[in-house]
Amino acid sequence: MSIKKLLIANRGEIAVRIAGAAAELGIETVAIYSDDDSASLHTRKTDHRVGLGKNGVAAYLDGATIINIASEQGCDAIHPGYGFLAENANFVRQCDVAGIVFVGPDAEVLDLFGDKAKARTLAEQCGVPVIEGTSGATTLAGVKDFYTSLGSDAAVMIKALAGGGGRGMRAVECFEDLDEAYVRCQSEAQQAFGNGDVFVERLIRRARHIEVQIVADSHGHIIHIGERECSIQRRNQKIIELAPCPDLSSVLREKITGAAVQLAKQANYKNIGTFEFLVDADHMQTDVDNAYFAFIEANPRVQVEHTVTEEVMDIDLVQTQLRIASNQSLSDIGLAQNQFLAPRGYALQARINMEVMTKDGEARPTGGVISAYEMPSGRGIRVDGFGYAGYRTSPSFDSLLAKLIVHSASDDFAALLAKAYRVLSEVRISGLETNIAYLQALLHREELASGKIYTRFIDEHCAALFKSATEQREKYYVDTAVASSGNDSMAVLAHGTSASVAEDLAADGMHSVTAPLQGTIVEFSVDVGAEISVGQQLAVMDSMKMEHVITSPISGIVRVLGVAPGEAIYEGHNIVVIEPAEVAGVEEVAEEAVDLDYIRPDLAEVLERHYFGMDEARPAAVAKRRKTHQRTARENIADICDEDSFVEYGPLAIAAQRRRRSMEDLIRNTPADGMVTGVGSVNGDVFGERESQCVVMSYDYMVLAGTQGKLNHTKKDRMFELAEKQKLPVILLTEGGGGRPGDTDATGVAGLDCLAFAYFAKLSGLVPTIGINSGRCFAGNAALLGCCDVIIATKNSSIGMGGPAMIEGGGLGVYTPDEVGPMSIQVPNGVVDIAVEDEAEAVLMAKKYLSYFQGPLDNWECADQRLLRTAIPENRLRVYDIRAVIENLADTDSILEIRKDYGIGMITSFVRIEGRPVGVVANNPKHLGGAIDGPGADKASRFMQLCDAFDIPILFLCDTPGFMVGPEIEKTAVVRRFGRMFVTAASMTVPFFTVILRKGYGLGAQAMAGGSFMSPLFTITWPTGEFGGMGLEGAVKLGFRKELEAIEDLDERNNKYLEMVAASYERGKATNMASFLEIDDAIDPKDTRRWIMSALKSAPKPHPREGKKRNHVDTW
Secondary structure (H helix, E strand, O other): OOOOEEEEOOOHHHHHHHHHHHHHOOOEEEEEEOHHHOOOHHHHOOOEEEEOOOOHHHHHOOHHHHHHHHHHOOOOEEEOOOOOOOOOHHHHHHHHHHOOEEOOOOHHHHHHHHOHHHHHHHHHHHOOOEOOEOOOOOOHHHHHHHHHHOOOOOOEEEEEOOOOOOOOEEEEOOHHHHHHHHHHHHHHHHHHHOOOOEEEEEOOOOEEEEEEEEEEOOOOOEEEEEEEEEEEEEOOEEEEEEEOOOOOOHHHHHHHHHHHHHHHHHOOOOEEEEEEEEEEHHHHHHOOOOOOEEEEEEEOOOOOOHHHHHHHHOOOHHHHHHHHHOOOOHHHHOOOHHHHOOOOOEEEEEEEEOEEEOOOOOEEEOOOEOOEEEOOOOOOEEEEEOOOOOOEOOOOOOOEEEEEEEEEOOOOHHHHHHHHHHHHOOOEEEOOOOOHHHHHHHHOOHHHHHOOOOOOHHHHOHHHHHHHHHHOOOOOOOOOOOOOOOOOOOHHHHOOOOHHHHHHHHOOOOEEEEOOOOEEEEEEOOOOOOEEOOOOEEEEEEEOOEEEEEEOOOOEEEEEEOOOOOOEEOOOOEEEEEEEOOOOOHHHHHHOOOOOOOOOHHHHHHHHHHHOOOHHHOHHHHHHHHHOOOOOHHHHHHHHOOOOOOEEEOOOOOOOOOOOOOHHHHHHHOHHHHEEEEEEEOOOOOOOHHHHEEEEEEEOOOOHHHOEOHHHHHHHHHHHHHHHHHOOOEEEEOOEOOEOOOOOOOOOOOOOOOOHHHHHHHOOOOOOEEEEEOOEEEOHHHHHHHOOOEEEEEOOOEEEOOOHHHHHHOOOOOOOHHHHOEHHHHOOOOOOOEEEOOHHHHHHHHHHHHHHHHOOOOOOOEOOHHHHHHOOOOOOOOOOOHHHHHHHHOEOOOOEEEOOOOOOOEEEEEEEEOOEEEEEEEEOOOOHHHOEOHHHHHHHHHHHHHHHHOOOOEEEEEEEOOEOOOHHHHOOOHHHHHHHHHHHHHHOOOOEEEEEEEEEEHHHHHHOOOOOOOOOOOEEEOOOOEEEOOOHHHHHHHHOHHHHHOOOOHHHHHHHHHHHHHHHHHHOEHHHHHHOOOOOEEOOHHHHHHHHHHHHHHOOOOOOOOOOOOOOOOOO
16 A cells, blocks of 8 residues: 555654655645644644644544544544654554554554563563563562662662653662652653553663664564664753764674664564663773673654664655555665665764753753744754744643754764754754753763763763853854743743732732742642641642652742643742741741651661671671681771771672572671772871872671672772772772672673773772782682782782682692692792781781872981991902891881792882882892892882882892893793883883992893983992993903913913903992993992982972873783
């Protein structure tokens, strides 16, 4: 069949759009209108128009009347547009009975997708991921149970079971808000869809809203026409849409579009529709191809934002609807999947609404008489709207006035945004306020250009956007002076049956409560004659698909209700008239004494839950710790943090095992899900408030052996992100057994999409990270420990990437936990940086380590620097203790040596010089005579990176005959390991200095000076310094081999050799080296600190930075 005459069952811009598409196909059209909408532009764009005989939205929802009109007008089809009856399955069935084609999917499909529970079931059957939530209509008790099941970091979205468009939705992140949100969602859903049922899903806090356009004929052929980016929303309603999504990877795009096609096929879908998905925005930043996504709903109709797909795909979707409804196949229409795989550039749609945004992100509707309505034109510019000069808007309908669509065939997304901003500046609308300036503020945001947007972006940046919108609004048009009706106060007199009475009474000593914004009265909470008090609820008002409670500003008696429930009114309309009066009981309530010590039941429940996580609630578990001579997690945190400074995050979490254990069991035995996390002050008595703040986290071995559960992973994610945002150091206590296989309250297979390890690794080089371990630390716990800048471990530690069970399971043998990775292995191999006796000492070392990154100290002392004059023996062959030299040189008690028992030929220590933190890298003459070997080079290179990352100056104390050489040493890959010292030093920007204590030979000495004696801020020597391009004895033998071999007498030859060596030492002594300016000076050792301080004072201060200086610090 072919449609001949079409009734358009809608209004506004979509009705105008459908009329135009039908006209191009030669289809005759009929418009319908409510009595208060007769002047709407859509009634002038069709061949015929017929009134519905009713006012407001109700008229467009009267399916029986609309079908009668269609039959009387001889229409063979009805196009519902979007909203109103577009998703009403009963209306479709009525059309079928009347023999009228409904332009859209079958009634069964609308039934399916009109029930979000059924749609979720379909997705699960198809293997398409859905967000965890309830199934079917959910009671308030069910919503609360689900919220509680998510743990301490719970957040949910309550959603209407029927319909869409952002109505009947509330995000809830506080348990106490559930009751109010539930009631409001039910009410909004009942108002919008005639069905007040709701369900609940876990809230993805930072979600991208991606939807896929589907086209399907009645012959079983289904294709997708690409995706749209719809994340820019205010209060769950889109205001800017894009096609395609600029930063969606091809792999993820294929997954999402494939899921949409699969769902459509399984549902036997026909006509066009949109399948909507949420994508985790944080995952998109870290793993573009494998980001988490989930199906949320399908909209079986044309979407408001269909325009952007039309522009980039060169297709008329409304005409496609009409042709499919005429039983044409996709091939008849000329559509195939391969022609829609490469969109042409980008398109953006900006919804121009009759509203202004408030500072707190609310949309305040506006209205009035349009005095000017001028839209831009040109290549790649399209406007779908229904405004015109002289049109009086109606508060009965949605605030959308026009859609501005901008297309650019270029792949330059930034150019599209600039074009859209410019085109918005050409829009001239006067007589009422719009959101154009707000749209421009959004287009100027860097996050939009860089893909860092998400559905709650506007809500979280509303104040900044409001400020920007008030400051900017370029106008590329002639702004002639016209009389503006603004929010036409006279217009409201046409709405509200008692308006004149209310105004008369208000003028006679009464107090009038007015509408705070444009909208519809849902219900009154009081009757005429009621006695009310200040703050009492008077009415509930619906505006912009959100319900607002109106309260009384005074006490008194209600005399007039200015409107009736269901009536639409403008801002400022009189709602309730109150006669001021003293109402009995009000004063008594106001004077009621408040018992500050009274614990309400809700607070008592909270305090009890917190108590179960305290050590005093778990005496048996604490007793087990005492038997192993270990402290509890909370005792260690209390020792780390300054008194009363620790604020705990997520203490009410429990193990994700609700499917196998009772809530009471979990609350009592799995508090905090085995991980105590928070922020506290460390060393606050020495450093400032900001400098002392630190994220402190500890696995709790008393809970499931400190294993890693679903919610303690979530807590780690939260704390690591907080550390990144706030630039806070992290102290992590890692005792525990790794992954926990017993958690049941999760979807998925292996849990390898956990982000904690990636988040923690990203902190490397950004903030100091300190790992402390006591006892057993295996698998995932060990992986996190290994990411730390420094590892401090007690003597009872056993650290390994797999525990005994994993080792045995892999067929690698049977071992006890203490045999896996004891300190006898992990200290000399360099895994453990600082070995300590017990947890008390570990905490002391952690606080001391952190102090070097917190800043300088005002109070300091040092040894008599004249002691340094005798620190190096005069006998050049006599060995000495380099640690004693460092101790005399540094401030008293300021030294912390790192990796003391690994790479023993190199000393790496943090010290202070006149209170300032300094890193020391020193050769150890007691090992290989100070020669640098592979472990020593590794140790020095990593320490240099650490110091440079956090702007700690470095002092090199050089006494080396050079790099270790020979066949055996080459087996240890020293060419690469030695080269690492040069590469690391060359990349440093931190100030560094070199002092030659004795030997300064060859490449090794250059490596101890950043690659060259000219690289440091100064290179100086003590009198004991000796220099050469290589070891002097070897240099003589190599350089004068022929001369020596020519002397036949061996005694004479040896004497000549010794003479030449003596001459080389004379030539390479300290003063001679300084005379050639190869170094800066030969000094009295007692002046070394003076040189260091001079350099520190003259070095420029580090540049303030937002991000990292170095990308990361090597873990080895």
